[in-house]
Amino acid sequence: EIVMTQSPATLSVSPGERATLSCRAGQSVGSDLAWYQQRPGQTPRLLIYGASTRATGIPARFSGSGSGTEFTLTISRLQSEDFAIYYCQQYNTWPPITFGQGTRLEI
Amino acid sequence: EVQLVESGGGLVQPGRSLRLSCTASGFTFDDYAMHWVRQAPGEGLEWVAGLSWNSGIINYADSVKGRFTISRDNAKNSLYLQMNSLRSEDTAFYYCTKAWSSLGANFDSWGQGTLVTVSS
Numbered sequence: 001e002i003v004m005t006q007s008p009a010t011l012s013v014s015p016g017e018r019a020t021l022s023c024r025a026g027q028s029v030g031s032d033l034a035w036y037q038q039r040p041g042q043t044p045r046l047l048i049y050g051a052s053t054r055a056t057g058i059p060a061r062f063s064g065s066g067s068g069t070e071f072t073l074t075i076s077r078l079q080s081e082d083f084a085i086y087y088c089q090q091y092n093t094w095p096p097i098t099f100g101q102g103t104r105l106e107i
Numbered sequence: 108e109v110q111l112v113e114s115g116g117g118l119v120q121p122g123r124s125l126r127l128s129c130t131a132s133g134f135t136f137d138d139y140a141m142h143w144v145r146q147a148p149g150e151g152l153e154w155v156a157g158l159s160w161n162s163g164i165i166n167y168a169d170s171v172k173g174r175f176t177i178s179r180d181n182a183k184n185s186l187y188l189q190m191n192s193l194r195s196e197d198t199a200f201y202y203c204t205k206a207w208s209s210l211g212a213n214f215d216s217w218g219q220g221t222l223v224t225v226s227s
Contacts, residue, residue: 034213036152043202043217044144044152055215087152091212095166097142097154 002026002090006100014107015078021103023071023088032092035064035073038102039084047086048073075105083107109133109216111203116221119193129186129203129218137161137181140206142214143188145199155201156188160209171197193225 003026013019023033035048046055048064051071061076075082088100115127127143142157156177158165165177176189186203200222204214 032213036214043219044214045217046213046215049207049213049215089152089213094212095154095157096168097157097212099152099154102151 001096002029002093002098004088004090004098004100006086006088006103008103009101010104010106012106013078015080017078019075019078019082019105021073021075021086021105023066023073023100025069025071025090027093028068029090029092031067032090033064033066033071034089034091035062036087036089037082037084038087039081044087078105109205111205111216111218113201113203113218113221116201116223118224118226120227121194121225123193124189124191125193125223127188127190127201127203127221127223131184131186131203131205134205134216136179136184138209140164140209140211141179141186142204142206142212143177143186144202144204144214144217145197146202146220147196147199150199153199157206157212164210190223193223195225197223198225199223 005024007022031051033051036044038044052064063074085102110132140159143155156167174192178187200220202220203218205216207215
């Protein structure tokens with residue numbers, strides 16, 4: 001099983017600032033890495049797949065980077081609706097498909 | 108517009124069974140792999156099971172293997188999860204998810220979820 005580790009657990013930032021979230025895989029997953037956003041009381045939404053490709057309808061202020069074992073989700077110019085929990089997920093070697101424990105982005 | 112609507116959740120005693128259903132619309136159901144993902148209240152996401160477009164490839168998380176069975180009926184645009192020998196640790200919201208391809212394992216659409224509570 002590939003363990004996914006996200007850091008930090010909680011990130012406090014202000015609207016308009018940039019947020020950088022990290023995800024580390026226990027072994028290489030190539031570029032088979034996705035990011036999801038879960039706003040309070042809502043279901044998860046796919047943001048990024050293939051480590052860096054934005055899903056349909058995702059604003060350009062969301063960007064993903066990395067390969068192998070180190071990945072980053074960057075959100076530039078934070079807006080109020082961006083405060084949520086973010087999960088990374090690997091789909092390179094499965095089963096099982098594994099998620100990180102999440103990073104809570106708060107004001 | 109893709110829609111995934113789960114049903115079948117509820118309160119069940121430990122050791123009993125429950126069957127979840129997911130009805131899909133807005134896309135060609137039999138072109139895509141489908142998965143179940145769960146989330147215990149206040150916790151993170153856990154993949155449960157998935158199957159390919161034609162049910163030729165089926166996989167389970169170790170935590171449910173031998174107790175849960177995933178299946179699909181492409182004629183009815185429906186996905187199912189038969190859950191037997193339920194345990195308290197199975198309590199969670201269960202999400203039906205659509206993969207991005209026929210064999211895929213990332214999830215581009217999610218249902219609203221159905222809550223399963225296992226308690227005596």
